[in-house]
Amino acid sequence: MKVVIAGAGRLGCQIAQVLGAARNDVTLIEADDDVADGLADRLPARLLAGDACEPSVLEEAGALTADLVIATTGEDEDNLVICLLAKRQFAAPRVVARINDTENTWLFDQRWGVDAAVPAATPLISLIEEATSATDTVALLRLSKAGVNVIETTIGPRSRAVGRVLADIPVPAGTVVAAVIRDGEPTAPAAELRLQPGDELLLVSHSATEKEVHTAFQ
Known part of the structure; x- marks a missing residue:
């Protein structure tokens, strides 16, 4: 498209x-x-x-x-x-x-x-x-043409991901972090990026559910 x-x-x-x-x-x-x-x-x-x-x-x-x-x-x-x-x-x-x-x-x-x-x-x-x-x-953010889902999750102040780098967080199989949006600005999802409260993550996945993604970061 x-x-x-x-x-x-x-x-x-x-x-x-x-x-x-x-x-x-x-x-x-x-x-x-x-x-x-x-x-x-x-x-x-x-x-x-x-x-x-x-x-x-x-x-x-x-x-x-x-x-x-x-x-x-x-x-x-x-x-x-x-x-x-x-x-x-x-x-x-x-x-x-x-x-x-x-x-x-x-x-x-x-x-x-x-x-x-x-x-x-x-x-x-x-x-x-x-x-x-x-x-x-x-359709309902299921990107059928690409065969993937786009899932959004936000790091809360009590999320276990706070202070950890992306490389240390095990995401579901077939899932990648497409972007980290911090203070309204998109940030490249480098492996060494340390997550902060308020970070919004956009993930692309072939098979993971929203619950599985949220569990990984919350």
């Missing part, structure tokens, strides 16, 4: 990490050049610096052939413009938008090219389920 994501904030990066880890072709657009440069080698996605409200930038990102366009910037006005361009100019099959201000919810509909809109507070897993529901690539 080819995905274009506008906005490399916490949410945009998390979505890029999950979908990229599942071997989707992901391009992440970020208006801030420094932010884009800083993320270039930290995500399984192509980083493109530019304003996604500009048709030329969306075209460079691959919107003409994208299966899914997701607008996750921090500005509702920008997200609406991006969705309208994606649907009307580039005929994207599915367009999803983040709603930052709930008072603007009424705007996010087909008139603006929005197929699905989700509030900013929506959990990552729920957002991805909503975003990909029409592509038949993810």
Whole structure:
């Protein structure tokens, strides 16, 4: 699946990490050049610096052939413009938008090219389920095309994983840590990375259940 994501904030990066880890072709657009440069080698996605409200930038990102366009910037006005361009100019099959201000919810509909809109507070897993529901690539976050599940777990203050390095934590067979998100920033899951309370882990597994993954880290 080819995905274009506008906005490399916490949410945009998390979505890029999950979908990229599942071997989707992901391009992440970020208006801030420094932010884009800083993320270039930290995500399984192509980083493109530019304003996604500009048709030329969306075209460079691959919107003409994208299966899914997701607008996750921090500005509702920008997200609406991006969705309208994606649907009307580039005929994207599915367009999803983040709603930052709930008072603007009424705007996010087909008139603006929005197929699905989700509030900013929506959990990552729920957002991805909503975003990909029409592509038949993810069903309840079971990545059938890739043959894997993506499972999210958070390290609590009393988790036995606190203070331990990733290499010392036995994960279920067929399971790998795809990313560790710390303070809103994705971190490469190096073997020597020492886990801290609040770390969010995204794991990819062929066979493990959510309970088995949570047990390993909690």
